[in-house]
Every structure is written in C-alpha cells, then in structure tokens.
Amino acid sequence: xxxxxxxxxxWPPVIGSGITPFIRLRDTILTIIAxxxxxxxxxxxxxxxWDYFSHPIFAFSKTxxxxxxxxxxxxxxxxxxxxxxxxxxxxxxxxxxxxPRRTHDPRPVPALLLSEHAAAFGVPPETIERWRQSQxxxxxxxxxxxxxxxxxxxxxxxxxxxxxxGER
Amino acid sequence: xxxxxxxxxxxxTDDVDVSWRLQLAGWRLVYEPKAICWILMPETVRGLWRQxxxxxxxxxxxxxxxxxxxxxxKRWRLLPIWINYVVSILWAYAIVIGGVFWxxxxxxxxxxxxxxxxxxxxxxWGIVLAATYLVQSGTSVxxxxxxxxxFHNVMFWIIWYPVLFWTLQALTAFxxxxxxxxxxxxxxxxxxxxxxxxx
Numbered sequence: 403x404x405x406x407x408x409x410x411x412x413w414p415p416v417i418g419s420g421i422t423p424f425i426r427l428r429d430t431i432l433t434i435i436a437x438x439x440x441x442x443x444x445x446x447x448x449x450x451x452w453d454y455f456s457h458p459i460f461a462f463s464k465t466x467x468x469x470x471x472x473x474x475x476x477x478x479x480x481x482x483x484x485x486x487x488x489x490x491x492x493x494x495x496x497x498x499x500x501x502p503r504r505t506h507d508p509r510p511v512p513a514l515l516l517s518e519h520a521a522a523f524g525v526p527p528e529t530i531e532r533w534r535q536s537q538x539x540x541x542x543x544x545x546x547x548x549x550x551x552x553x554x555x556x557x558x559x560x561x562x563x564x565x566x567x568g569e570r
Numbered sequence: 571x572x573x574x575x576x577x578x579x580x581x582x583t584d585d586v587d588v589s590w591r592l593q594l595a596g597w598r599l600v601y602e603p604k605a606i607c608w609i610l611m612p613e614t615v616r617g618l619w620r621q622x623x624x625x626x627x628x629x630x631x632x633x634x635x636x637x638x639x640x641x642x643x644k645r646w647r648l649l650p651i652w653i654n655y656v657v658s659i660l661w662a663y664a665i666v667i668g669g670v671f672w673x674x675x676x677x678x679x680x681x682x683x684x685x686x687x688x689x690x691x692x693x694x695w696g697i698v699l700a701a702t703y704l705v706q707s708g709t710s711v712x713x714x715x716x717x718x719x720x721f722h723n724v725m726f727w728i729i730w731y732p733v734l735f736w737t738l739q740a741l742t743a744f745x746x747x748x749x750x751x752x753x754x755x756x757x758x759x760x761x762x763x764x765x766x767x768x769x
Contacts, residue, residue, distance in 0.1 A: 431724060436733045440704075444698045477698050484702065500599055514572050522572060543758070547579045 447473070523549055573597075582759040583628025590632050593648055594639045603717040610763070622738055624761050626746025629655065631753060662743035664688070690737070700732035707731070 441448065446468050453462050456469075474481075520527040529552075533539050536554035544550040571577075574588065574595040581587035589599055612618040633655045638646055668688025675681055676696045692700065715721045 433729060436729045440700060440729060440733065443692060444701055446700070447697075476694065480698060495664065497598075502598075522576065542578055547756075547758075 525549060571642070572738045578759070580756060580759050581628055581631065582624050582761055583632065584759070586625075587635075590636045590648070592644055594636060594645055596645075606718055610699055619742070623746055623749075626739075627750045627753065628759070629721040630659065630743075630746050630750035634750065659747055660744050662740040663747075665740045666691040666744040673761075688756060703729070703732050 408423045446466070450466050450468050450470075450473070453464065453466065453478045454460065481495040518525040522523060523530070533554065534553060538555040540555055541549065571592070572590070574597070576588075577584050578587050578591075593599060610753070612621050633652060636648070637652070640652060642680060664686065664689055666685045669690060670688045671685045672689050674687075675687055682689070708725065711722050711725055716740045
C-alpha cells in the first residue's frame with residue numbers, strides 16, 4: 403500500500419468534528435445516554451464499592467440491599483474462574499515475552515530466491531522483478547486462481563481511486 | 571509466507587486466514603505494540619453489518635478449514651483460540667435462539683417449558699459481563715496508552731461494545747456460520763470495501 407505523504411490534507415480521511423458537527427454531537431449524546439444506562443444497571447454494586455472504599459475505609463456507613471456475601475454467592479464461581487484465567491494468561495504472557503528474545507536468531511534470514519518466488523506464481527523471474535518496481539499493481543486471477551493479468555499503475559492513480567487504498 | 575502458501579484467493583478475511591496458516595505451518599506470531607496504523611471503518615449500520623458478516627464468514631471458514639491441520643499437526647498452541655471461537659459461535663446461537671423465544675413469549679404465544687428465553691434487557695449476568703468487559707478494556711487501554719498518545723479517549727466510546735456491539739456480533743455469527751458452511755469450495759473471496767457515506 404502506498405504511504406500517503408503530508409502534502410495530502412484529506413488523507414487519512416479522519417472524520418473530525420468540523421466535518422460532521424451534528425453527527426459528532428448526536429454520537430456524543432447517545433454515548434452519554436449509553437453510559438448512564440450501564441451505570442444505572444451497576445448502581446447498587448458501585449454504591450457498595452464506593453461506601454466500602456471511602457472513609458471510613460473497609461467499613462460500611464449505611465445498609466445496602468447488596469452485601470459482599472450475597473454478591474460472592476452470586477458471582478463467586480465466575481470471579482474465581484476469571485481470576486484463574488487472568489493469572490494463567492499473565493503467567494504465559496511473562497513467559498512468552500522472553501521466548502522471542504531467547505529464541506531470536508540474529509543471523510539474517512536469507513531472501514527468498516527470485517526463481518522460487520516466480521515459480522510459485524507461474525511467471526518468469528524478470529516479471530516479478532518488474533512488478534517490484536511498481537508501487538501499485540492491479541492483479542487479476544482466472545477461475546482457477548492463476549494469475550491472468552497484471553497491470554502496473556502509476557502512483558498518482560492511487561489517489562484517484564479509493565478502491566486501491568488497501569481498505570478492509 | 572511462501573512456506574505457508576501465500577494469501578488464499580478463496581478467503582474473505584485474508585489476514586485471519588494467513589495468520590492461522592502461518593501458525594499451522596509452525597511459525598509464531600507475536601504482538602508488536604509499537605506497530606500502529608489506522609483503518610477505514612464503515613460509516614453506516616448497513617456497511618458495518620456487511621463488514622462484520624464477512625468477518626464472521628471468513629473467521630468461521632478459517633476455523634473450519636484449520637481444524638484437521640490443527641489436530642493432525644498437533645498445534646496445541648492454537649487450541650485455546652479454536653475453542654474460544656467455537657464457544658463464541660455456540661454463545662451467539664444461544665443468544666439469538668433465546669431472543670427469538672423471548673419475542674414469541676412477549677407477543678403472548680405460550681411456549682413449552684424447555685424453550686430457552688433470553689431477554690435483551692440485561693439481567694444480573696448481563697451486567698456482570700458488561701462490568702467485566704469494562705474492567706478488561708480499562709486494563710488494555712492502561713497497557714497500550716504508552717504506545718499511542720490520547721489512546722485513553724477510546725474509553726468513552728467503548729461502552730457501545732456491551733450495549734450494542736455484542737448483539738451485532740451474535741447476529742453476524744448466527745448468520746455467518748451457515749453462510750460459511752454453504753459457501754462453495756473454491757469460490758473466490760471477494761468483497762467491496764466499507765461504504766463511505768460521510769464526506
């Protein structure tokens with residue numbers, strides 16, 4: 403994919419609040435409503451936590467419809483399984499982060515032979531070499547998934563055609 | 571990539587497909603937090619639905635196609651991801667079927683006792699899962715913030731995942747499984763990029 407340069411102010415096409423003020427405002431209001439909805443659902447738990455961890459800490463200053471024991475009774479098993487999974491993932495995360503360094507081979511990986519590369523696509527090596535010179539290549543396949551037609555595009559054509567921007 | 575067979579012309583999710591095949595070929599993929607890029611996303615609900623449905627079909631197809639290689643090649647490292655995907659699809663089916671029964675019950679049609687009913691209005695467990703997700707997201711944002719400035723801003727929008735996005739995920743997984751199963755072998759994986767409704 404071509405990397406757009408700083409001379410193109412419309413790229414990347416980020417939708418800023420200046421472009422769509424109404425949509426931005428609408429989305430912000432809807433998102434605040436969504437948060438209020440979730441906070442309302444969690445209110446009893448949040449109130450319990452706030453009371454327990456605020457002054458006087460580790461004690462309740464008023465009675466709640468929820469209790470630690472009641473909460474533990476309802477979600478105890480879930481919390482335990484979640485905790486074990488978190489510990490398991492954290493452990494393997496720490497082990498795993500060392501492995502790439504331990505198994506890292508500093509020797510440079512030999513480049514794929516051009517002939518081998520070309521053979522995989524059924525084209526002569528010099529054709530591959532020519533394609534590599536192009537920044538944008540439009541590739542067409544036939545019904546059997548063999549390369550049918552390859553056209554090198556000029557880099558300027560990329561800006562004109564949004565379909566060539568590597569979008570997902 | 572050469573050893574893994576390059577990108578598949580049949581896949582509708584090229585990145586998922588090639589990353590699974592690379593790992594099945596014995597390579598390891600690691601997370602590089604400093605590799606940051608941007609992505610164009612759909613701007614309409616229809617565009618989002620089409621994109622997520624394609625991702626669902628492609629993901630399911632990859633998981634189905636990878637199963638024999640995973641088992642015969644004894645790539646047990648991939649097994650938790652495989653199980654996670656399969657369980658997610660089962661979850662999606664449970665949610666959608668339960669939701670359909672809920673609608674039937676709401677219109678007053680009597681249902682047998684065995685019929686599972688899932689209300690779309692979150693109950694105690696829905697709230698627990700949403701809260702778990704928010705804690706999970708907060709932790710991720712905390713860890714990734716040092717690699718991307720102002721990343722914590724996403725926390726404001728992340729509420730849409732438990733509120734709406736999970737429903738979309740469940741529906742696309744529900745529709746995506748039969749589409750993946752019925753997809754003709756050898757059919758070309760093609761798609762149109764997300765809409766660009768807002769200019």
